[in-house]
Amino acid sequence: MERETADQLESLHTDAFGWALHCCGGDHSRAEDVLQNAYLKLAAGRAAHSGLSSFKTWWFGVIKFTAQEEFRRLRYRESLLGKLLFQFSGDSQDTRPSPSRQIELDERTQELRDCLSQLPARQAEVLHLVFYQDLTLNEASEVMKISLGSVRQHYDRGKTRLRTLLTSSADYES
Amino acid sequence: MNPENDNELKQRFTAQRRADTEQAPAWNPRLIEAPIKEQSFHFSKVWVMAVTTAACLMVSLVLFHQTSTPDLVTALPSLFETPTEPLFASLDDLAAVPSDFLLPSHLTLNLP
Numbered sequence: 001m002e003r004e005t006a007d008q009l010e011s012l013h014t015d016a017f018g019w020a021l022h023c024c025g026g027d028h029s030r031a032e033d034v035l036q037n038a039y040l041k042l043a044a045g046r047a048a049h050s051g052l053s054s055f056k057t058w059w060f061g062v063i064k065f066t067a068q069e070e071f072r073r074l075r076y077r078e079s080l081l082g083k084l085l086f087q088f089s090g091d092s093q094d095t096r097p098s099p100s101r102q103i104e105l106d107e108r109t110q111e112l113r114d115c116l117s118q119l120p121a122r123q124a125e126v127l128h129l130v131f132y133q134d135l136t137l138n139e140a141s142e143v144m145k146i147s148l149g150s151v152r153q154h155y156d157r158g159k160t161r162l163r164t165l166l167t168s169s170a171d172y173e174s
Numbered sequence: 175m176n177p178e179n180d181n182e183l184k185q186r187f188t189a190q191r192r193a194d195t196e197q198a199p200a201w202n203p204r205l206i207e208a209p210i211k212e213q214s215f216h217f218s219k220v221w222v223m224a225v226t227t228a229a230c231l232m233v234s235l236v237l238f239h240q241t242s243t244p245d246l247v248t249a250l251p252s253l254f255e256t257p258t259e260p261l262f263a264s265l266d267d268l269a270a271v272p273s274d275f276l277l278p279s280h281l282t283l284n285l286p
Contacts (some may be wrong), residue, residue: 010201017198018191032199039205108195112186131187163179166186 008055014131017058022128023067028115030070038066056143057135057142064143115165121157126151 009016017035024030041047041062049058108144116124129140141151 006203006206009206010203013201014195014198018194021194028197035199036205043206108186112190127183128187131184132191159180159183162183164238 005042005049005055009039009059012059015056016059016063019128020063020067022125022132023064024070025117030074034063034067034070035068038063041066053142054139056133057139060129060133060143061145062147072079109171114165115162115169117163118165119158120154122150122154123161125146126154127158127162129154131151 014039017031020035020038021028024034027134038059047062049055052058053061116127119127126137126140126143129135129143132138135143137151137155138148140155141148145152145155
């Protein structure tokens, strides 16, 4: 792999983990798996940056796609046939976060994650990309593979809904 | 767009980002140089299982087919066996017996 690509991946590593974490609904072990599988795709040459978009938006697209693959695989494993097959091959693994890790999560962070999980997926995605990853709406549209108009709509609706959820959550706690 | 509210949201996300960064796995250059041996092994395991299942299925199908196909010589009814005696030979005996042997003797016709 080229030195330049390796440097870019290293600088984006923590952000990429944050994005993988969002794509996996806050599941740390799954997010680590997804990120590692995305790195493996690069190492095996199954994903390559064409230069049409920025490296960050392209890399985030790869992670999102890998997370969707992982989600499908997880659903298959949860199916009856999948359970039988994986029990037979002895390849079952627990994807739930460890209790100690859950305790480690800051309450405030957890509150935001809970509120985001109540939003439609697209709205949560665009808010994460804009506020967490500091992407522009245009870049978010490239990652999400939807039009800029749709992204703007999801962004506005998502913000309104998230504020309402956070306010009601704060009222409930007080 | 309300910048004040956006700032509040931004602060929330920044706090989440900070927390995630603390828990993120450390960067390891080997991540992008790691061979995909484990994955290919898993992939080959799946293939071996699929091929074994297919082979078992084929063998069982062949065996089932062999046992269920009847032998024509033994399975055909004796209807198709070639008769060894002339056709309607048994009717000759019946023809020899007179058909009016139960009639009284004075009613019996004697042909010259």
